[in-house]
Amino acid sequence: MKDFTTYFTMTEQDVIEYVQKKLDIFEQNAELECREIGDGNLNYVFRVVDQNSGQSVIIKQAGPVARISDAFKVSPDRNRIESEALKLQGELAPGFVPKVYSYDPIMNCCVMDDLSDHEIMRTALLKHKKFPLFADHITTFLVNTLLLTSDAVIDHKEKKALVQKFTNPELCEITEDLVYTEPFYDCEQNDVFPETREFIREEIWNDSKLALETAKLKFDFMTKAQSLLHGDLHTGSIFIKEDSTKIIDPEFAFYGPAGFDIGNVIANLFFAYVNASFTIEDQETKEDYLQYIQQTISDVIELFTKKFLHAWDENIKERTASAPSFKEWYLNSILEDASAAAGLELCRRIIGIAHVKDITSIENKESRALAEKICLTAGKTFILERANIRTGDDFVNVLLQSVRKFIEGEKFYDSSKSHSIRTTG
Ligand code: SR1
Ligand code: MG
Numbered sequence: 500m501k502d503f504t505t506y507f508t509m510t511e512q513d514v515i516e517y518v519q520k521k522l523d524i525f526e527q528n529a530e531l532e533c534r535e536i537g538d539g540n541l542n543y544v545f546r547v548v549d550q551n552s553g554q555s556v557i558i559k560q561a562g563p564v565a566r567i568s569d570a571f572k573v574s575p576d577r578n579r580i581e582s583e584a585l586k587l588q589g590e591l592a593p594g595f596v597p598k599v600y601s602y603d604p605i606m607n608c609c610v611m612d613d614l615s616d617h618e619i620m621r622t623a624l625l626k627h628k629k630f631p632l633f634a635d636h637i638t639t640f641l642v643n644t645l646l647l648t649s650d651a652v653i654d655h656k657e658k659k660a661l662v663q664k665f666t667n668p669e670l671c672e673i674t675e676d677l678v679y680t681e682p683f684y685d686c687e688q689n690d691v692f693p694e695t696r697e698f699i700r701e702e703i704w705n706d707s708k709l710a711l712e713t714a715k716l717k718f719d720f721m722t723k724a725q726s727l728l729h730g731d732l733h734t735g736s737i738f739i740k741e742d743s744t745k746i747i748d749p750e751f752a753f754y755g756p757a758g759f760d761i762g763n764v765i766a767n768l769f770f771a772y773v774n775a776s777f778t779i780e781d782q783e784t785k786e787d788y789l790q791y792i793q794q795t796i797s798d799v800i801e802l803f804t805k806k807f808l809h810a811w812d813e814n815i816k817e818r819t820a821s822a823p824s825f826k827e828w829y830l831n832s833i834l835e836d837a838s839a840a841a842g843l844e845l846c847r848r849i850i851g852i853a854h855v856k857d858i859t860s861i862e863n864k865e866s867r868a869l870a871e872k873i874c875l876t877a878g879k880t881f882i883l884e885r886a887n888i889r890t891g892d893d894f895v896n897v898l899l900q901s902v903r904k905f906i907e908g909e910k911f912y913d914s915s916k917s918h919s920i921r922t923t924g
Pocket of ligand 2: 539540731736748
C-alpha cells in the first residue's frame with residue numbers, strides 16, 4: 500500500500516487507498532467507490548462514495564501540468580490557494596462555497612463537500628433552466644468577498660498578510676497571457692474559428708486603440724491589489740440548484756481589481772444569452788428565456804450596487820474612506836473594471852485557447868460565426884466604453900446593441916421594445 504509521503508498524481512484506486520489511510524471520514528466497513536469526474540482545464544476531481552451509506556466526498560488533486568495542455572506547467576500549490584480561499588470565502592459569505600474538510604500539502608489535494616445535488620451552472624443554462632435566486636446569491640457572495648477583504652474594511656497589515664498568502668504568480672500569469680495578451684494579437688496559441696478570423700483581424704488585432712486600452716487593463720490587473728478575487732468566476736465555477744448557489748474552484752484567487760469577478764459573471768451570462776438566441780427554436784420560449792437572462796444581468800449589477808453601498812456604510816473602518824463622495828467614486832471604479840473584465844472575457848473565450856461550450860456547441864457554422872461576432876462586438880464596447888457603463892441597463896444595452904448589429908427580428912427578443920422586432924434582412 501502507498502504511504503502518500505511523496506507527491507504523485509493519483510488514479511481512482513489510489514484515491515480509495517488515500518481515503519482509507521489518510522482520512523477519518525467514512526465508517527470502518529465503508530464500501531468505497533471512486534470515479535474521476537473532472538471536466539475543467541486544470542485538475543483531477545474524484546468523487547468517492549460509500550456504497551453502504553451513500554455518504555460521499557470530493558477529492559480534488561492538482562497535477563504538475565494543466566489538463567488542457569502539457570504546455571501549462573503550473574505549481575500544484577494552487578491547491579493550497581484554493582483550500583485557503585474556500586475557507587476564507589466560507590467565513591465571509593457563509594453557505595456560498597463548499598466546506599473544505601482537509602488540505603494535504605504533500606499530495607496537493609483537498610477534500611470537500613460533494614455537491615452532486617447541484618448542477619454546473621453553464622450546463623444548466625445551456626438546458627435553458629432558470630435560477631431566480633442567482634442574482635441575489637451571487638451579489639451577496641461578491642459584495643462580502645470583495646469589500647470585506649479590501650483596505651476599506653480590514654486592518655492594512657492584515658490585508659498585506661493576505662496579499663502575501665494569496666500571491667499566485669503562475670495562475671495570474673495564465674490570466675495575464677490568456678485574457679489580457681494573446682487574444683489581442685495573432686498569437687500562435689489562439690484557437691480561432693476560421694469563419695471569424697477575418698473579423699477578428701479587422702476589429703480586434705488591427706485596432707490600436709483596443710491595444711492601448713487592453714495594455715492599461717493588464718497593468719491594472721497586475722498592480723491593483725484591491726480585493727481578494729475568486730479569479731475565474733465563470734458559470735463553470737458555479738454549482739447551482741433552485742434554492743442554492745455554490746461558488747467553487749477559486750484556485751486563481753489573488754489580490755486584484757474587484758470588478759474582475761463581477762465582469763466575468765456578466766460575460767458568462769452573456770454567453771448563455773447568445774447561445775439561447777441561436778439554439779432555442781420556439782419563439783415564445785426563446786423570448787421568455789432571453790428576457791430572463793437580460794433581467795439577471797441587470798439584477799446582478801443593480802443588486803451589487805445596492806448591497807455594496809449598504810455594506811460599505813456598515814463595515815468601513817478606514818478613516819479617509821468616509822470622505823464625501825469617496826464611496827461613490829470607489830464603486831464607480833469597480834463598475835468600470837467590471838465592464839472591462841466582461842469585455843476581456845467575451846473576447847478571450849472567442850479568440851484564445853480556452854473556449855466556452857455556449858459558443859462552441861452552436862453547430863451551424865454561420866450561426867456560430869455570428870454568435871462570435873456578437874460577443875466580440877460587445878467585448879470591444881465593454882472595454883472601450885467602460886467609463887460610461889455603470890447601471891444594469893447600461894450592461895444590457897451593450898448586449899442588445901451588439902445583437903442588433905448582427906441579427907434582427909425573430910431570431911432574438913429585444914425587451915427594450917414592447918414586442919419582438921422583425922427581421923429586415
Ligand atoms: C490553462 S487554463 C485555461 C483556463 O481555464 C481556467 O478555468 C481559466 O479560465 C483559464 O484561463
Ligand atoms: Mg476552474
